[in-house]
Amino acid sequence: MSATPKQIFDDWNRVWFTPAPPGLIASLRVACGLIALVHFVGLGLVGSTWVGEKGWLNSDAGLYLIGHEVEGTGSSYRWSVLFSRPQLTTLVSMVGIAGSAATVAGLGARLSPLIVWLCLGMFHHRAPLLALVYEPLLTALFAYLVIDPGRTTWTWRPGFCSGDARISVNLAAQLARCHFWIWIAFSLASMLAYPIWWDGEAGWLLLQRGPKWLRLGDGWQFVGQWLTHLVIASQAAILLFMTNPIWNGLGRWALGVFILCMLLLLGDWMYAAMLAAASLSAWPISFPFRFRSNNDVRDQ
């Protein structure tokens, strides 16, 4: 049975414009805040060594690499203050740390994720080629958290914190969810464009450059092949389960398999943590406390 335009409009409105409780996005906010905290602590320690006044990549080299004043590169849209004032690197990192901590605690409403997003952007615009693989996903999720960070009012009463259901919470959560789906879809599509992800060789090659303790001898090539097939199958399963309300719960298991495989192949803990955090947009976890909605208030 085909859907009528009215049904499509109604479904669209239901998906995007139904008020949702803050708990839907609060776990995503806490997880992203923690990752950003670790990220900015790292940048606070070594950021100026990289992009500081006399860092490995000074402003002059940085401007060349972004194609400064070269037509078509879009360099004029980059707005990092770190080009003109590289001595502010540590300060930007410190502001990022404060913003991340406030985001985790749910303080500062939209302002704290906005500050984190701006600080992330300053580093990205300054040295896009040095951005790590988890950073694009982290920046995107913080942009969505600016729409609504799932702010709650903490109370001392155990088991409760309050928060009204809002359309903005749903908008932020759905955008994060769609972004994560698109990320996995294009990760899968990019991999399938190479024959090595079909014949099982990719896993073996990545194992050779991954963690040293996992570099196996020639007789263990089947391990690489298994991992290759698991990476592909788990990504396909994540996409399928995210869009299927009946099998949705199984998506967590597929995601667990994917993260484990990527950890074995790449040994990148931050990327693994980022994937786990981003998946909270699709499979939010409940906190030890529960969120008090308008209905709870009315019931009392």
Place this chain on the structure above:
Amino acid sequence: MNPRIKPKQVAQEKRRGWRWAISLAILAHLACVILTYSTNSNRSSIQDIARVWSQPYLIGANWHQEMLPIEWISATHESDLAVTILLLKKPPINEQPQDWLPVLIPKSAVFGAERAKRLLHVMSELAAAEDQDSVGLIKLLYSMVLHLESIPGSTPLDRIRLQRTDFENTVLFEAAVARLENGDIGLIPVIEPHRTVRPISSPELRGKP
């Protein structure tokens, strides 16, 4: 028209208008995200035009970052990527390979191993691309020389080199550090000994500016 219904209708119309605007913004945004990620490894000329057209939003709002590094997707072999920077502090009379000291070794860069790998990867790509007069590579190496010489207790450098770490240790690029009279420093590319230059007396070059 019933005056009691009018405000409700107006509010409904207003809400519908907002929903339309937000819906269009969502669709445009998701299209931009798909455009960025679909051009991660390969892109068509249409996608190129679309990227340039949407640059104010994609770059300005920081959605332009590519998703996965191509060396992950294509699972490039480690030996194809492994390069290192070597430096020579004072020129010995009989230069030996061990006089060159390695710097920016990824494993030693605490909290920045992946960034170090990426920077070295960019440099090896610049060396392979042989851009005009190696401007990009020289700017990067110059930035590195300034950084290394700014470290307290460091001694002035004489030469810097980008080299593969495979069994052949191929030198990708080498530059000498020149000290200028005003205290600045410059980098002069060292021409490889095997590179030959045609004499200016060649008939086809004679008479050309």
